[in-house]
Amino acid sequence: MRDNSVDYRQILLNEVPLFDVRAPVEFAHGSFPGAINLPLMDDTERAQVGTCYKREGQAAAIALGHRLVSGELKASRIAAWADFARTHPDGYLYCFRGGLRSQLVQQWLADAGIEYPRIVGGYKAMRRFLIDSLDAAASECSLQLVAGLTGTGKTEVLQRLANSVDLEHHAHHRGSSFGRHATPQPGQIDFENALVIEVLQRRAAGFNHLVLEDEGRIVGRCNVPLPLYQAMQQAPLVWLEDSFEQRTGRILQDYVLDMQAEFAVQHPDAPEAAFAALSEHLLSSLLRIRKRLGGERHQRIQALMQDALALHGSQGDVHAHRDWIAALLQEYYDPMYAYQRENKQERVVFSGDADAVVEYLQG
Known part of the structure; x- marks a missing residue:
C-alpha cells in the first residue's frame, strides 16, 4: 500500500486533489479549498453509529457501521471513491483524525484493486498545521x-x-x-x-x-x-x-x-x-x-x-x-x-x- 506519510505544507500549497470521507455535516462545517466530499457514511448513518458507540462501545459501533454501509450502497460508494482515485492518482483521502474511517475506505479501495494513500492525522492535523502557520506568519x-x-x-x-x-x-x-x-x-x-x-x-x-x-x-x-x-x-x-x-x-x-x-x-x-x-x-x-x-x-x-x-x-x-x-x-x-x-x-x-x-x- 502506498506511503501514508505526508507533507501538509506541500499538499496544501500544490493543491493536491483530496477527498474527504467525513459525513456531509462535518464537511460543511469546514474543509480545504478544492476538497471533494465522498463520505463513508451520510449524516443519518453517522448519527446512528455515534449513538451506538456511546451506548455499547466501539466494537458494536463498528459492526453497526458495516451493516449500514453494505451491499449495493457500499458498492456505489466504493465506485465513487475509485472514480476519484483513477481521475486523481496523485491525490489523498482523509477523515477527521486519520483513523478508522479513512483506514476502512483505504482498505475497501485496496480490495477493489486500488492502492490510495490517506493522510495520517486527517483533517484535524492539517487544520492544526494551518492555525500554527498563521500564528507563525503573524509574528514573523x-x-x-x-x-x-x-x-x-x-x-x-x-x-x-x-x-x-x-x-x-x-x-x-x-x-x-x-x-x-x-x-x-x-x-x-x-x-x-x-x-x-x-x-x-x-x-x-x-x-x-x-x-x-x-x-x-x-x-x-x-x-x-x-x-x-x-x-x-x-x-x-x-x-x-x-x-x-x-x-x-x-x-x-x-x-x-x-x-x-x-x-x-x-x-x-x-x-x-x-x-x-x-x-x-x-x-x-x-x-x-x-x-x-x-x-x-x-x-x-x-x-x-x-x-x-x-x-x-x-x-x-x-x-x-x-x-x-x-x-x-x-x-x-x-x-x-x-x-x-x-x-x-x-x-x-x-x-x-x-x-x-x-x-x-x-x-
Missing part, C-alpha cells in the same frame, strides 16, 4: 496596510501586488454594510483555511513582507483570525487617495452594476426578479445603518435610492444612483474614515494615488 512577517476612503479602489491596488493577501476575497464580502454578494459567505473555518493557504503561498514565493487592506476585525460575518488582526493593528498604513468623482463611479460599478450582474446569474430567465433582488439588497443594506445615519438622514437617502431604482428599472438609466452614493459618502462614510485616519495618523507612512501607492509598496 512584516505587514503594511492599504487604507483610504470608501471607493478609492483598495482592492484594485492589492490585485496589482504579488505579495498581497485579500481578506475581502476570502470572506466573499466587500467589508461594508453594502458589501454582501448575491451568494453566501463561506463559513468561518473555510475562510480561515483559504486565507492561511494564500499566506503560505506568498511565503513560499519568497515574500515575508505582506500587504493587506486595513480592515476591521469582522468582514461581513467572517472574523479575521486574532493573531493576524493584532499584528495588523501595529502595521504601518499607506493611504490611498482618489477623486470624489472616481470614487462615486467605482461604488456605482461595484454596488449597483456588478451586483445586478450577480443577481442576473441567479435569475437567468427572470430579469424582473434579478432587479427586485438588487433593489431589496440596496434598501436592506441602507436599513442596516439606519441608527448610525439617524432617522431623517436615512429617509432622505432612502428616497434618493428609491428614485434611482425607479429610473433604473423603467429606463435602464443608472446615473441617478450617483445621488444617493454621493450623499452616503459625504454624510456618512467620509466623516467616519476621516475620524479613523486622525486616530491612526502616526501610522501613515505614505499617501498617494493608486500608481504612486503601488510604486511605493513595490519599492
